[in-house]
Amino acid sequence: MCYKIIIMRIKIIILVFNIFMASTRNINTRGNYVLEQREYKHMENYALYPNSQYGTAYDTRLPGNGVNPPQIPWNQLSNNAADIESFLFGINSTNLVNPAGCLYPELKTLKTANFFEKEKVLIPEPLVVEKRQRPFPTPN
Numbered sequence: 001m002c003y004k005i006i007i008m009r010i011k012i013i014i015l016v017f018n019i020f021m022a023s024t025r026n027i028n029t030r031g032n033y034v035l036e037q038r039e040y041k042h043m044e045n046y047a048l049y050p051n052s053q054y055g056t057a058y059d060t061r062l063p064g065n066g067v068n069p070p071q072i073p074w075n076q077l078s079n080n081a082a083d084i085e086s087f088l089f090g091i092n093s094t095n096l097v098n099p100a101g102c103l104y105p106e107l108k109t110l111k112t113a114n115f116f117e118k119e120k121v122l123i124p125e126p127l128v129v130e131k132r133q134r135p136f137p138t139p140n
Contacts, residue, residue: 066115079106 026032051058060076063069075081084105086092092100 060110061113062110064112064114065118067113076108076110078108 046052049055056073056076060072062072074085078084083103087100087103
């Protein structure tokens with residue numbers, strides 16, 4: 001008799017434990033869910049921010065004096081960059097049903113970014129280039 005009561009109490013305790021403690025890890029808590037959603041939102045903002053390291057510059061310019069060549073995004077040099085690229089790769093060039101029309105590129109004019117101003121080069125008016133004038137004499 002006493003043995004059956006203990007087994008019934010254990011079954012009730014196990015039943016109550018399973019109802020309230022179905023998951024003992026933090027992955028199913030409300031706080032952890034909110035934390036993960038906030039982390040996903042921060043990663044999305046970091047990757048998709050238009051002026052981030054993966055995006056475009058505030059003011060895209062071509063390199064000038066003292067500037068190394070940059071990586072310019074594909075859509076900053078022309079307004080119809082995808083059409084130009086398709087034309088250069090020959091996409092739709094052999095379509096006999098609907099042949100592609102003429103391509104008119106819509107190029108953008110970009111300003112240059114100079115870190116310093118160049119001085120004008122002075123060249124003498126009657127420019128005379130003498131023969132056999134070299135910086136280091138060569139043997140004959």
